[in-house]
Amino acid sequence: MAVLSDAQRDAGWTIAKLGDITTKIGSGSTPRGGKSSYVDEGPMVIRSQNVLDNELDLSDVAHVPEELTAKLKSVLVQKGDTLLNITGSGNTTIGRSALVNEDLGEAYVNQHVCIIRPNKSLVNEIFLQKSIFAFKDELLGLSYGSTRDALTKGIIESFEIPLPPLKEQERIAGILGSLDDKIEANTRLIQTLDSLGEAATRMYLKSVQKTQKLNDIAHIVMGQSPKGETLNTEGSGVLFFQGKKDFGFRYPTPRTYTTAATRMAEPLDILFSVRAPIGALNRSVEACCVGRGLAAIRSSCGQENTLFYTLKTNPNLWEKFEGEGTIFSAINKKGLSELDIPFSETAISNGVEDFLTSVEQEIFSLEQENLQLAETRDALIKRLIG
Template identity: 30%
Template sequence: MNNWRKVTIGEISQIVKDKISIDEIELEQYISTENIKPDLQGVELSSGLPKSAKVDSFRKDDILFSNIRTYFRKVWLASFDGAASGDVLVFRADNEEIKPTFLYYHLSSNQFIDYTVTTSKGTKMPRGDKSAILNFEINLPSLPEQKSIAHILGTLDDKIELNRKMNETLEEMAQGLFKSWFVDFDPVLDKALAAGHEIPEPLQAKGEKRKALGDKRKALPQEITDLFPDRFVFTEELGWIPEGWEVSNIGNEFNVTMGQSPPGSTYNENSEGIRFFQGKADFGFRYPTDRIYCSEPKRFASEGDTLMSVRAPVGDVNIALNDCSIGRGLCAIRHKSSSKSYTYYFMKHKKAILDSYESGGTVFGSINQKQLKSLEAFGNIESIISAFHKISSSQDEKIELNSRELLSLSQTRDTLLPKLISGELRVPEAEEIVEDI
């Protein structure tokens, strides 16, 4: 470590506050504390652009750091030019001193995150202290060694990202099947067309699309086809639905547990008690991130339950990877058939409906148990749910395996990260560890 030296974040980077007109950016370019995902999981599409005339701009390779409740570890190495909200700090590396990727890993380290939490200001919405952040000291090696260290950590991040993309593809396949059966009623349309039955006017466009596919329509096994009717009936609540299906609601078809928050004094980060999730901020792509534990839990969710956010933004969902306790920002849901897969994709579909209400001007700041249980659901379709579960659960099992591997890779990266950027572990040793993964 003879060529390593101590510097502060402020000596090798700056927090930039360049402004750009909101009219010059697209929704896909806007980053806020809302759409940076926790625990280094990247970014997602923002729910909307701000009303302010100007926002902070950023460039590709800047590091964006969510400065509210920094313990969520929302850090992103920008892959494009764009704009950010005021509570997102935009770090720009001095390229003569530090590689942007090396700076990113320093700002992602648990040591730095813990420091920002300790030095934060405010209680309800604690924000990182910019002066303290810029005074944080790091060990800085030569540029070539920075590049080698970033490459090792980047290799692990690439494997993590590959697993995420595989999971997204698998989930899209299962969600597509759910939509085909329970939203578009494709199997019923196919049987109605084959039998020569009249297609109701609101469904005729879908029927024509199915007919146009001809032999390209993927035939279901006969035992599954037999589960679906070949006619539609009209209902006041949902319009035309498959014959024999009943209009019901979530309260009748699902078991629902509303969360309840224990006293804050019972929370800890030392794995004492049971995993505790408070709201959407704990959510990952499919499973929440273990961060807080609770020694005196009030309400519980079982492994495999769908967790839904009941406070803004209402309707976001994850799945409990383990038994856990839930706070007032969440509820736990499971269809009475016990199908984890049907429950999850049904609630994801409901999220789209809640979003459409918001775009129409009805904003759900929260949803209570009575409102949730009153939402429509189909009844008398247990055999079809069972068939769906048999198909989709195999994909969901692959997603779970990938997610557990992803968790292991993330833990390995987070173990190597502080040792590499501090010089405790040298590049050749780390390369051997990564090669064995």
């Protein structure tokens, strides 16, 4: 239960239930057919993996045919909505919330995501989302489930947050929103730099006439998961990444550590997803343990960044392995080692590697700045609201 300080009471703060300051609280459903109904283009269906803490990541958003959205019309996402993950296992996704800060067109949510739409005469949209984030632990304490935690509509509607006068909400939202705006501007620049790197690589590869087996130009470490009892989230040991679920735009998100590392990646190694989706890529920031869903790839010819962008721009290289696993797509060490990679010794002499290195260094700097900005913002949320 939310509690006000004497200073907050004196400043006119009250305690409000989410159900009393919103116009909509509700989740969607998965279109009939589940994953098999997804298509490359069409209306978006936002899933729990798209809703991160204070960030909406639509890089792998699902799309469905227009005719399958009939049952989703009531959960059409609007600008200003807060999206909240309401299911999850082990608190990995449940409770994450993000603000929809732009018009997404025709976009819906599935049954794992709840729309919380503010009554703007009572609550500022940014203040609402940041309040839900500030009291995430308290909200998670109300979740229940035998095998999967869940937040019901009733739990969300009755959840209480401290609510200052609207003018004070707008002041707080302005401070926090300016940090979000800077993070978003950096993110757009990162995406632009990434596109420049891809364009330069495609142009360079037009002149490359030969291929090499990946094993001949790189060192490959296939991941191996450590025992479960060695894993922790307290920072004991070394970072551990299991698979694509840990990936960010360029670098994985630190969440899990192990005290008994098995297979290790070195700083700036290419992290390659060897299970569906095959070929998803990230880079390691520091030495880390890689699980069975990943392989660490390290250039042995001084072309670390050229190799990364070559893999990034040529997903057709491993198309033949899609569907080869007994349950899902996978590629083993033999298959990965024998991939035919477009390769030329000229990437260093003609400046391609240097250019891509400068692109990656700038992306790294911007990513680090975003981490610092996010830490500052999250600390301010706790200070100003919590």
